[in-house]
Amino acid sequence: FLLSSFISQEMLQTREYRGLGLMSGSSLDGIDIAFCRFLVRSGQTGQTFPLVVDEWEMPAAETRPFDPSWRRRLRELPAGSARELALAHVEFGQLLAHEVTAFLAAHPVRPSYIASHGHTIFHWPERGATLQIGDGGALAARTGLPVVCDFRSQDVALQGQGAPMAPIAERLLFDGYDLFLNLGGIANISSGLGGEWRAYDVAPANQVLDRLAQQEGKAFDENGRLAASGQLLEPLLAQLDDLPYYRRPFPKSLDNSFSSEEVWPLLAAAPGSWADRSHTYCEHLARQIARSVRELAGQAAARMLVTGGGAFHAFLVDRLRVHCGPVEVIVPEARIVAFKEAALMALAGMLRLEGLPNFLPSVTGAGRASVGGAWYAGSEGAAAIFEPVDDSPEPPRH
Missing domain, CATH: 3.30.420.40 (ATPase, nucleotide binding domain)
Structure with a gap:
């Protein structure tokens, strides 16, 4: 029709x-x-x-x-x-x-x-x-x-x-930004820099962060407090960063099995508290997103709109601002973030x-x-x- x-x-x-x-x-x-x-x-x-x-x-x-x-x-x-x-x-x-x-x-x-x-x-x-x-x-x-x-x-x-x-939505509805990051169950990023739109799934986001918080009896990590209270587990970070998906060229996409079959077993087996594991996963996610930003924007100053439930995770957003260098990380009004x-x-x-x-x-x-x-x-x-x-x-x- x-x-x-x-x-x-x-x-x-x-x-x-x-x-x-x-x-x-x-x-x-x-x-x-x-x-x-x-x-x-x-x-x-x-x-x-x-x-x-x-x-x-x-x-x-x-x-x-x-x-x-x-x-x-x-x-x-x-x-x-x-x-x-x-x-x-x-x-x-x-x-x-x-x-x-x-x-x-x-x-x-x-x-x-x-x-x-x-x-x-x-x-x-x-x-x-x-x-x-x-x-x-x-x-x-x-x-x-x-x-x-x-x-x-x-x-x-x-x-x-x-x-x-x-x-498509970013092209028609959100003018004035160079990069778009959605922190939903899976984090995905897109950019129209250079006149050609490119986009792909970066890594699991809320589906992992929420599951980590649930180990402490919370539905989700409100404002990133659990992650902020933890310490970095360097061996776990190295294992996460070494997952083969991150070396694949785009276009590429993820399904939920990547989280349950490849990411979660590493987190479940790691030593340290759930706060430490949540802290480490946020660091991993911010690093992978920053890597994607460099692939799409190089070292140029740019503006990135961040939406999805993960944009309410203050610790994760702070780590993004640290790792994304000259890129301005912008979190819009709550309704746009959530919907x-x-x-x-x-x-x-x-x-x-x-x-x-x-x-x-x-x-x-x-x-x-x-x-x-x-x-x-x-x-x-x-x-x-x-x-x-x-x-x-x-x-x-x-």
Whole structure:
């Protein structure tokens, strides 16, 4: 489904989209929901991207926490049976619909579509496979809203990594920065320096930092206090820095098994307190991010926007500022920090509806740009997905 089947872009220059972006990340803290409004118009001939976002806002956003049973279920699902996977796919879609309904009851907003990332269970781009559960059909049926989902599959089929998606949002929504770092369950970095967008996954972030904090009975390391109280374990740092993934060239991406099968065994076997191990992992993560910054920006002064839950980890951000040299590390307002990825999904869904690329081959390594996402009609079919905006000049007054 493409809107271009129904409208002429030349006839309708400016239009407003109201999207609900849903994100379920590998840190398993819950479902991030962001309502975004985009005022867009077609780009001019010769522009690098055929769409301009004139205005955008995120007036409502919320994290709907997972209950312990869903958190456990999602964590164990990669080792489950085909039957368990099939049921979880449908039931997670039903859960998304329940949380969307609760969100809409709490906030006075009217979305015209939903863009849902789903929850990643498997990501094997080298084998042409990626799977995010959360049945879009169930979500559309229960909410009555059109749904865009399954964003990554086509890029992977085109021999891409299917990740990261963030550079599209950064290109269209966040002007004035040279580098973008997302500290979610997995840390990823992107840059448009030199006129070409490059991006990749750096290392596990919150999925490891949270698990370390949980060994001390905490859900997460608030403000990085646990890590700040520890000491550096040099042998552990050397083992972490020597993991083969860090020597691979980009484009590259990580799935959750890297954290559980390669990183966590090193942390679990290390001597020292959990505070020491958390301190050491922060140092490792900051060093790997700084290495990526040098690969993308060299030694030039640059501005890096840092978002994701890890941006609230004061000790980690301090270590980033130490290791990133001339690069200015900027943490924006809390809503952008927490919900940038959900806003990205709303934007990616809008691009899918416009028939425009939401994956860049320079980022993912795919054979070409792709318009990722499957579409499920809402109760009104193709109607009411966008609203035209009258941008014609007013007639002169006499």
